[in-house]
Structure formats: structure tokens, C-alpha cells
Amino acid sequence: MPREHEYVKFWQDATLSNLELLHATYVRHSFAPHTHEGYAIGVIEQGAEQFAYRRRQHVAPVGSIVFINPGEVHTGSAAAEHGWTYRMLYPSTGLLQQAVSDLTGRTRDIPFFTEPVVHDPDLGAEISLTHRALEEHASTLERESRMLWTLARLILRYADDHPRPRLFTKEHMGIQRVRSYLEENYAENISLDQLAAIASLSPFHLLRSFRDQVGLPPHAYQIQTRIRHAKALLGMGMSCVDIAITVGFADQSHFTRHFKRIVGVPPGLYGSIFHP
Known part of the structure; x- marks a missing residue:
């Protein structure tokens, strides 16, 4: 096909x-x-x-x-x-x-x-x-x-039912701090050293532990968080150009590419379900 x-x-x-x-x-x-x-x-x-x-x-x-x-x-x-x-x-x-x-x-x-x-x-x-x-x-x-x-x-x-084990190690808590930081600062240009300092881990240890606990590396988690907020902004009728800047992408083409790779449809098509 x-x-x-x-x-x-x-x-x-x-x-x-x-x-x-x-x-x-x-x-x-x-x-x-x-x-x-x-x-x-x-x-x-x-x-x-x-x-x-x-x-x-x-x-x-x-x-x-x-x-x-x-x-x-x-x-x-x-x-x-x-x-x-x-x-x-x-x-x-x-x-x-x-x-x-x-x-x-x-x-x-x-x-x-x-x-x-x-x-x-x-x-x-x-x-x-x-x-x-x-x-x-x-x-x-x-x-x-x-x-x-x-x-x-x-x-x-x-x-x-799936009761998940709760982890309370210092390492786990450090990764949760990083995760919260990425959620709150998703649009910012964040360095690996910044995240490592927040977690009180070395950069390599942070990468390994974050991927093990979250399932994604920090940069991919930040992109996914940006896309989640972009979906909400599309529902509000904001243009793709403005959304790209607002959520932290370099330009509209970068935003569109990442959006389609995660959601499966272009952002314009997704936005049309709210504003036909």
C-alpha cells in the first residue's frame, strides 16, 4: 500500500x-x-x-x-x-x-x-x-x-487490580523531583547538569535512573510534556505557530514533527476536532 x-x-x-x-x-x-x-x-x-x-x-x-x-x-x-x-x-x-x-x-x-x-x-x-x-x-x-x-x-x-510497589529511596525521590521540575518548566531550555543537581546524582546516573523509573530519557519526557500542553492549547484555539513558541519548540516545523510522532496526527488535524 x-x-x-x-x-x-x-x-x-x-x-x-x-x-x-x-x-x-x-x-x-x-x-x-x-x-x-x-x-x-x-x-x-x-x-x-x-x-x-x-x-x-x-x-x-x-x-x-x-x-x-x-x-x-x-x-x-x-x-x-x-x-x-x-x-x-x-x-x-x-x-x-x-x-x-x-x-x-x-x-x-x-x-x-x-x-x-x-x-x-x-x-x-x-x-x-x-x-x-x-x-x-x-x-x-x-x-x-x-x-x-x-x-x-x-x-x-x-x-x-495492580497495586504498584512504592519506592522511597533517595534516588527515587531525586528522580521524582526531576520529573516535577520538567513538568513545571517544560518550555525552558534545561541542561542535564541542572537536572543532575536537582536529583543529587551524577549526569550519567541521572540518565540511567530516570529511564529505568520513568521509561523515557529526560529530553523525551520533556517533549511529551510539551505535546500534552500543546493539545490543551489546540483545544483553546491557539495557532500552531504560537503554540510552538509557547511550549518551547524552536519553530512550527519542529513542533509539528514531534506532535505527529507522538499523537499520530498533525496538530492542525487534532485542533480541528475542537474547531471544525
Whole structure:
């Protein structure tokens, strides 16, 4: 499939807590290592996707379901000559917690999907049907009903509670200080020595520890933070030129390139879902 046959549609559903959705065919596009604040759940409709996740390389063939948990670093690229077509849902942690509450009558830790790729034709077809209903502007009742039912089945079949171990070492606390500093000063031109001083570590030790704990090197984490703020500014109607400067990129071309590598669509297309 030539590159010109790549197709991307990205939108939000306001009736479902501004749920983000993606329907795309990618051939040469490659996602940079990144994370999501919420979940990424989808079904492969054609071809195959490969992605690095949890220190392993995974392949999702046609018909398989993909699960990425919040805050976990992953990539994405074609695993087949003609690329891959998929439908993705990006539900917030709150949306899945609500599904759990409605399902069980109790709250629990946010669901954790243990397997990144599963083969479940029945549930995969249901994800596709739900996604199409959202894409084709079905009634509010149908969209809400399908989404809740689909999420409930996904949780019951594949999710588990995941109490994460808490680390309180000096090194861990130093990395958390660096992470907070990058979150608060994402638009600044920050040096490695600055971050090393904040963490009370050597520059090399900082790089190694930050990557181990966060999953990304500091510069990539800063770029991802910039992109997250850029998405919010696009929703407010700010121009791409102004956003590039505001969030700390050298120019619009650098901003556009990084945005597409992380989000999968150009910033102009992403902004159009808020301002058609």
C-alpha cells in the first residue's frame, strides 16, 4: 500500500467525557516512545502492528486486541509490508473506574491489563462495532450503552487490580523531583547538569535512573510534556505557530514533527476536532 493510502481520522465524543478515538491506516508512520494519561485500547482490522512495551517487542496481527495501560511507555510501527489499520479508544482512568463501579457496585484500584496483545475475535468485533457507532454518530443512548458494555466486558475478561510497589529511596525521590521540575518548566531550555543537581546524582546516573523509573530519557519526557500542553492549547484555539513558541519548540516545523510522532496526527488535524 503506497504512503498516499495512509488514512487518519481522530475525534472526540463529548457525551463520553471527551473520549478520544482514532481510526487509521499507517504504512510508514512510526510512533516515538510515549505514554498516555489514560488507556489505549484497540483492535487491528488489517495488517499487523509491532510495538515495544514493557521491555519486549510485541506484534499485534489482524483481529487482535491491544491494551496499553496509563503511563506506560510504548512505540508503534508496521509489522507487515502494507502497514496496519486499527480502531483505537483512549478512555480515561475515570471512565474505566466508572465502568467498574457500575459493574460491581464498588470502587477499586484502576484496572490493569496484564497482556498487551490478546486474540479474542468475539470481543474484537464488539470493539469495532462500538467504535463504528461512535464514528457514525449513533444516538447518545446507543453510544453510551455500547461503550459501557464493551468496557465492562474488557475489564471482566482481561483486567486485574495492580497495586504498584512504592519506592522511597533517595534516588527515587531525586528522580521524582526531576520529573516535577520538567513538568513545571517544560518550555525552558534545561541542561542535564541542572537536572543532575536537582536529583543529587551524577549526569550519567541521572540518565540511567530516570529511564529505568520513568521509561523515557529526560529530553523525551520533556517533549511529551510539551505535546500534552500543546493539545490543551489546540483545544483553546491557539495557532500552531504560537503554540510552538509557547511550549518551547524552536519553530512550527519542529513542533509539528514531534506532535505527529507522538499523537499520530498533525496538530492542525487534532485542533480541528475542537474547531471544525
